[in-house]
Each structure stands twice: as C-alpha cells, then as structure tokens.
Amino acid sequence: MNISVNSTSGFYLQSFNEMSELRAQLERLQTQVATGERLERSSQDPVAASRLRDIARSQRLEEINSENADRLELDLNIASDEITGITDLLIRARELTIGAGNDTLGQDSLDAIATELEQLGEELFTRANGVSLAGESLFSGDAGGAAYIRDNAGVVSYAGSAEAAFLDVAEGVAIQRGITGPEFLSFDVDGTGVTSDAFALISGLAAVLQGGAADPSAAARDAISGFDSALDSANRGQTILGARLAWLDSVQQNQLERSTSRAEEEAEIGGADLTETITELQQTLTVLEASQTSFARVSSLSLFNVI
Amino acid sequence: MSSVLINIGQSGALAARNALELTAQNIANASNPDYARRTLSQSEVVSTATVALFTSTAFSGVRVDGVRRTDSVLLQNQARTTASDLARANGEIAGLRAAEEAIEQTGLFESVVEFEAALARLQGDPLDPSLRAAALESARVVADTFQLADGSLETVQTQVQTAAQNGADLVNQHSQDLARINAEIIRALPNSSGQAALFDQRDAALADLSSHYGISVQLESNGVANVRLGDASGPELVTGTSAETLNLTTAADGTISFDLGGTAVSPSSGSLAGLASALVAQSDLQTELDALALSTIGIVNTAQANGTAPDGSAGQPLFSGTGAGDISIALTSGAGIATAPAGSPAQSRDVSNLSALRDALQNGGPADQADALLFGLSSRISGQEITQSALQTIATSAQTALQSETGVDLDTEAANLVRFQQAFQASSRIMQVANDIFDSILAIR
Numbered sequence: 054m055n056i057s058v059n060s061t062s063g064f065y066l067q068s069f070n071e072m073s074e075l076r077a078q079l080e081r082l083q084t085q086v087a088t089g090e091r092l093e094r095s096s097q098d099p100v101a102a103s104r105l106r107d108i109a110r111s112q113r114l115e116e117i118n119s120e121n122a123d124r125l126e127l128d129l130n131i132a133s134d135e136i137t138g139i140t141d142l143l144i145r146a147r148e149l150t151i152g153a154g155n156d157t158l159g160q161d162s163l164d165a166i167a168t169e170l171e172q173l174g175e176e177l178f179t180r181a182n183g184v185s186l187a188g189e190s191l192f193s194g195d196a197g198g199a200a201y202i203r204d205n206a207g208v209v210s211y212a213g214s215a216e217a218a219f220l221d222v223a224e225g226v227a228i229q230r231g232i233t234g235p236e237f238l239s240f241d242v243d244g245t246g247v248t249s250d251a252f253a254l255i256s257g258l259a260a261v262l263q264g265g266a267a268d269p270s271a272a273a274r275d276a277i278s279g280f281d282s283a284l285d286s287a288n289r290g291q292t293i294l295g296a297r298l299a300w301l302d303s304v305q306q307n308q309l310e311r312s313t314s315r316a317e318e319e320a321e322i323g324g325a326d327l328t329e330t331i332t333e334l335q336q337t338l339t340v341l342e343a344s345q346t347s348f349a350r351v352s353s354l355s356l357f358n359v360i
Numbered sequence: 361m362s363s364v365l366i367n368i369g370q371s372g373a374l375a376a377r378n379a380l381e382l383t384a385q386n387i388a389n390a391s392n393p394d395y396a397r398r399t400l401s402q403s404e405v406v407s408t409a410t411v412a413l414f415t416s417t418a419f420s421g422v423r424v425d426g427v428r429r430t431d432s433v434l435l436q437n438q439a440r441t442t443a444s445d446l447a448r449a450n451g452e453i454a455g456l457r458a459a460e461e462a463i464e465q466t467g468l469f470e471s472v473v474e475f476e477a478a479l480a481r482l483q484g485d486p487l488d489p490s491l492r493a494a495a496l497e498s499a500r501v502v503a504d505t506f507q508l509a510d511g512s513l514e515t516v517q518t519q520v521q522t523a524a525q526n527g528a529d530l531v532n533q534h535s536q537d538l539a540r541i542n543a544e545i546i547r548a549l550p551n552s553s554g555q556a557a558l559f560d561q562r563d564a565a566l567a568d569l570s571s572h573y574g575i576s577v578q579l580e581s582n583g584v585a586n587v588r589l590g591d592a593s594g595p596e597l598v599t600g601t602s603a604e605t606l607n608l609t610t611a612a613d614g615t616i617s618f619d620l621g622g623t624a625v626s627p628s629s630g631s632l633a634g635l636a637s638a639l640v641a642q643s644d645l646q647t648e649l650d651a652l653a654l655s656t657i658g659i660v661n662t663a664q665a666n667g668t669a670p671d672g673s674a675g676q677p678l679f680s681g682t683g684a685g686d687i688s689i690a691l692t693s694g695a696g697i698a699t700a701p702a703g704s705p706a707q708s709r710d711v712s713n714l715s716a717l718r719d720a721l722q723n724g725g726p727a728d729q730a731d732a733l734l735f736g737l738s739s740r741i742s743g744q745e746i747t748q749s750a751l752q753t754i755a756t757s758a759q760t761a762l763q764s765e766t767g768v769d770l771d772t773e774a775a776n777l778v779r780f781q782q783a784f785q786a787s788s789r790i791m792q793v794a795n796d797i798f799d800s801i802l803a804i805r
C-alpha cells in the first residue's frame with residue numbers, strides 16, 4: 054500500500070483554503086484603506102469601539118457646551134454694554150446733582166434739571182430691562198418676564214429672581230448666566246444698612262428739585278454720596294461680568310485644546326494608519342500573487358501531460 | 361499444457377483490464393469530495409493435486425478478489441468531529457453578529473447621545489420653543505430607535521429559528537437516508553464496487569449529519585453505521601435500518617429545545633448547538649434592551665415629576681411604555697418639558713431640574729448602559745471569533761488530511777494506467793507465446 058499519497062483533491066482543497074484566506078485578508082485591508090477606519094463593527098475590537106463611543110459622546114456634548122459658551126459670551130457682552138450705559142447715565146445724573154447743589158440756581162433751572170433727571174430715570178428703566186438677542190431679560194435672573202416693573206404710583210421695583218442660573222459651558226464647568234438687577238443697581242445708603250436703588254435715588258431727587266423740599270440745593274448736595282454708592286455698585290457689576298467673560302475665554306481655549314486631543318485620540322484608536330495598511334496590503338498582494346503563481350505551476354504538473 | 365498457458369494469460373489480461381477500468385473510475389471521480397480511492401485486490405490461483413506421494417502444482421493465473429475502498433475510520437471521525445465543532449461556532453457567531461448589527465446599526469447609543477445633546481442645548485435657553493421641540497423630537501428618536509432595535513432583534517431571532525428548524529429537518533432527512541443506506545449495505549455483496557459506492561454515500565450522510573448535530577458513530581463489521589446523538593452514551597438516532605425523529609420546540613422567549621422521539625436532548629456541537637446558544641444570547645439581549653428602555657423611561661419621567669413646566673404646572677411623564685417594544689412619547693408638545701424645579705413660578709428660566717435630568721442620564725444612564733450592552737455583545741463575538749478561527753484551522757487540516765488519505769492522486773493513477781496497460785500487453789503476449797508453442801508442436805513432422 055502506498056503510504057505517501059498526494060491526493061489531488063487534497064492539494065486543491067489546501068491551495069483553495071490558503072488562497073481564500075489571503076483573499077479575505079486583502080479585502081479587509083482594502084476596506085480599511087478605503088474608509089480610513091480600522092473598525093467596521095464593534096466586535097473587531099470591543100475595547101476600542103467602546104472607547105470610540107465614549108469619545109464620540111463627549112465630543113457631541115462638548116459641541117453643545119461650546120455653543121452654549123458662545124451664546125453666554127454674547128449675552129454677557131450685551132449685559133456689559135448695558136451696564137456701561139447705566140454707568141454713563143449715573144455719571145451724568147451725578148453732574149446734574151452737583152449743578153443742582155448750587156444755591157444760586159433759580160426754580161426754572163432746578164425744574165430743567167429735574168426734567169433731565171426724570172429722562173435719565175426713564176433710560177435707566179429701559180436699560181435695566183435690557184434683553185438678550187434671544188429676547189430675554191438680561192437682569193431678571195431666572196424669571197422669564199421683565200427685570201423691573203413700575204407700579205401706578207411710578208415706583209420701580211425688582212420682579213426677577215434672587216439669583217441667575219448656572220449654565221454648563223464645558224465638562225464640569227458651569228458659569229452663572231448673568232447678574233441680577235439688584236446686584237449692580239442697589240446699594241447700601243451711607244453704610245446705614247438701608248438698601249436703596251438708583252431708581253429711587255433719581256426719582257426722589259427729581260421730586261425734591263421740583264419743590265418737594267424746602268431747600269432743594271441742600272437736598273441735592275446730600276444726594277451726591279448716594280450717586281457715588283450707585284456708581285460703585287454699577288462698577289462692581291461691570292467687574293463681575295468682566296471676570297466671567299475672561300473665565301469664559303479661558304474655558305473656550307481649553308475646550309479647543311481638548312477637542313484637538315480628542316480628535317487625535319479618536320484617530321489613534323479608530324483610524325487606520327495608511328502607511329502601515331498600504332504596506333501590509335502590498336505584502337499580502339505579493340504573497341497572494343506568489344501562491345497563485347506557484348499553484349498554477351504545481352497544478353499544471355501532471356503525469357498525463359507526458360504519457 | 362498450452363491451454364493452461366492460455367488460461368493464465370487470459371486471467372492476467374482480465375485482471376489488468378479490470379484494474380484499468382478501476383483506474384479510469386478513480387480518475388473520473390478525482391474531484392468528487394465523497395469518493396474514496398479504490399484499489400483492486402488480486403490473488404494468485406494455484407491448483408495443487410496430490411496423487412500417492414507425488415505432488416504436482418499447476419499454476420492457474422490470477423483472480424480478482426474484489427474492490428477495496430481506501431478508508432480511515434480515525435480520520436473520518438476526526439473530520440466529522442472538527443467540522444461539527446466548527447459548525448457550532450459558525451452558527452453561534454452568525455446569530456450573534458446579526459444581533460450586533462440589529463443593535464449597533466440602529467444607532468441606539470447615538471440616539472441617546474443626541475437626546476442628551478438636545479437637553480444640553482435647551483439648558484442654554486430653556487424657554488425657547490424651538491429648542492424644546494428639538495429636545496422632544498430627539499426623545500422621540502430615542503423611542504423609535506428602541507422600537508427599531510427591538511423589532512430588528514425579533515426579526516433576527518425569527519431568522520435564526522427558521523435556520524434551526526431547517527437544520528432539524530435536514531438532520532431527520534439525513535438520518536432517514538442513512539437508515540436506507542444501512543439497509544442496502546446489509547444486502548450488498550462484500551468487496552463489490554456497489555458496496556464501496558454505498559460506503560461513500562454512508563460517509564457523506566454522516567458528514568452532513570454531523571455538521572448539523574454532533575454525533576458519535578459506531579460501525580458494525582459489515583459496514584452498517586449506528587449513530588448516537590452527542591457522545592457514545594447518547595440516545596440512538598439511527599440503529600441499523602431505523603431512524604428516530606428529532607423534534608424542535610420553540611419557547612415563548614424565542615429559545616429552542618430538542619427532543620428525540622420524546623426524550624429531551626441538547627446538542628453540544630454542530631450548527632444546531634450554535635444556533636440554540638445564539639438564540640439564548642438574543643433572548644438575554646432582548647431582556648437587557650427592555651431593561652435599558654425601562655430605565656430610560658424611569659429616569660426621564662422621574663425628572664419630569666420633580667419639575668415644573670414653563671406654564672407653572674407640574675411636569676407630566678415624557679415617555680410611556682414598559683419596555684423596548686412599546687416605548688413611546690407621552691408629551692404632546694415641547695412646552696411640557698419640566699426644566700424648572702418643583703414650585704418654580706411660570707416662565708422660570710431656572711434649569712436645575714434639567715441639570716438634574718442630565719446628571720441622571722450621564723452617570724450610569726442609558727448611554728453608559730447601551731455602551732455596556734454593546735461592549736458585552738461585541739466582546740463575546742470577538743472571543744468567539746478567536747475560537748472559530750482556531751476551529752477553522754483544525755477542521756480544515758482534518759478535512760485535508762482525510763482528502764489526502766482517501767482521495768485520488770492523479771499522478772499515481774497515471775502511473776497505474778501505464779502499468780496496467782503494460783500488464784495487459786504482457787498477458788496478451790503470453791497467449792501469443794502459448795499459440796506459438798502449440799504451433800511449433802503441430803509443426804513437427
């Protein structure tokens with residue numbers, strides 16, 4: 054009995070298996086080159102796929118955070134502009150008050166000053182109810198309506214909430230979305246613990262100048278310190294907004310860097326290295342060609358050709 | 361004397377002719393995977409006669425004993441067992457991959473992330489109606505995706521069940537074939553070409569059978585195959601000329617079980633084993649998916665219940681349903697999303713309830729759970745693929761070894777062709793010589 058038989062079908066079976074394995078490898082590499090992705094499905098590398106999902110998720114959420122940060126930056130800038138306007142307005146009111154403190158002024162002049170003060174009060178009311186680009190009150194905190202309302206007697210009062218909500222602007226970073234009206238319009242009168250605000254100050258002074266007091270000039274001189282406190286308060290508000298804007302800037306910078314490193318990590322985990330893949334592809338091609346050639350040579354070797 | 365020589369020459373020519381025919385048969389079947397190489401066994405014919413003390417020996421040529429079929433019980437067995445193991449791995453991976461596709465490609469994870477993103481955007485401007493509508497729509501996508509994943513998983517389950525039913529039918533068909541072949545083997549003339557052909561059919565039927573269900577085979581001396589399911593102590597599927605019927609039962613949760621003529625059996629190898637375990641995995645997945653949907657519904661609705669809608673009313677459930685199959689949106693409009701905490705006035709821009717919802721979704725919420733689900737599934741597939749590739753190598757080499765051992769070698773057959781042709785010519789020559797001898801005796805005068 055013949056021991057070493059080279060079964061023809063055995064030879065074909067083995068050659069076929071070897072070549073089809075190479076062929077499958079080739080197709081996989083080709084897909085990697087075409088898509089630039091190393092993974093077609095999670096099961097090819099479960100850990101990397103899970104990591105990629107995690108990265109994709111934080112990437113998506115950071116995108117939204119970044120949108121929120123942009124929006125917040127805009128809102129804070131608008132609020133800052135409004136406060137600048139209010140500061141200018143308070144400075145003008147203070148100038149007028151100093152003028153009204155002059156004993157030589159007649160009632161006509163005092164009336165004129167009072168009228169301008171009333172106008173300034175109007176402007177202050179408008180600016181304090183300033184709205185963002187989305188049409189929402191800048192200084193009302195969390196409340197949806199106007200920040201300040203005026204009753205029938207003309208008294209202005211704050212209608213917003215005590216504090217503004219925090220907004221997520223980056224992973225783990227939340228910034229208060231604005232400042233409330235009282236934070237920069239109310240102040241402590243001469244350290245007495247009595248809280249007043251710019252509205253009461255201006256409207257009160259206008260009333261005094263229009264004959265509400267025996268000596269309007271003296272009353273005006275007394276009011277100057279009130280304006281100083283109001284200006285201090287407004288400046289303080291401006292500083293808070295400036296600090297938040299600066300913080301936001303650094304958060305956004307940080308976000309950019311993180312997004313870059315995330316993209317790098319994503320490419321590292323899930324991307325196919327083109328140089329490596331193409332080299333491997335070429336190598337596999339060479340091996341496949343060689344085995345095809347040798348298969349063709351060996352299979353053409355038949356005794357039937359020579360007998 | 362010369363007639364003996366002619367007889368010897370004739371028997372040699374006959375044997376050479378038979379061998380040539382067999383060679384031709386081998387060549388013709390060189391690419392038939394079920395065919396095992398045949399050889400012709402021959403024996404010398406000598407007549408011995410003893411008269412008194414005088415012993416005479418007369419040569420009478422050669423006799424064809426029969427057709428011998430090259431067989432290797434060991435290699436056949438190995439090829440069957442390894443093919444059975446490979447079929448199991450293939451079946452299981454096919455089922456698991458289909459489930460992976462059903463869950464991964466419906467984008468369950470992505471839809472949950474989009475929902476989170478929409479809520480994050482809503483935080484920026486909680487009273488904006490379009491952002492609210494967008495958040496509600498992305499919640500709807502989450503619900504739809506759950507339903508889609510659930511439906512796809514069900515479809516996949518049905519497909520696997522159909523494949524299993526088909527496999528069980530084939531097992532029955534092959535075992536009945538085998539019983540018939542056994543009956544014919546009993547009737548077949550030993551060492552005939554007909555018997556060899558029946559053995560080929562028997563081995564092919566056994567190979568087909570074992571690719572569906574792991575079997576152990578016991579061959580009787582006359583070649584009749586008795587088949588047991590599983591190992592040598594398993595229940596008998598084919599005994600001589602009778603075959604039992606394998607039945608498949610589908611449970612309510614989609615898993616399958618088998619019984620052989622009423623006795624419960626469970627396959628440990630073969631494609632049916634793989635499909636059965638894939639169905640168990642799919643049923644587990646379905647349960648996990650339902651739990652995931654239920655937990656999403658719970659998290660979101662709890663947050664809603666803790667909050668206040670912009671109109672000042674208490675938050676109403678956002679999702680309704682009890683699982684992945686029936687999850688749907690209960691809110692009619694985005695204005696119902698409760699972003700503010702309970703007790704807030706109308707039109708409040710306080711987003712602390714929304715933040716609480718986002719925190720609940722973030723830490724161990726549906727995104728993490730969906731990720732864990734996909735990770736568990738893909739890890740299992742990845743592990744199976746390693747096993748499968750090892751089994752593939754083992755099965756291929758066993759198959760190649762069997763083919764090498766029992767297959768036809770064309771080079772050998774070509775050499776045999778020349779050899780037997782020469783033998784035929786030589787035997788013819790003997791007859792010629794006998795004729796010449798006879799003639800030369802006749803020529804004496």
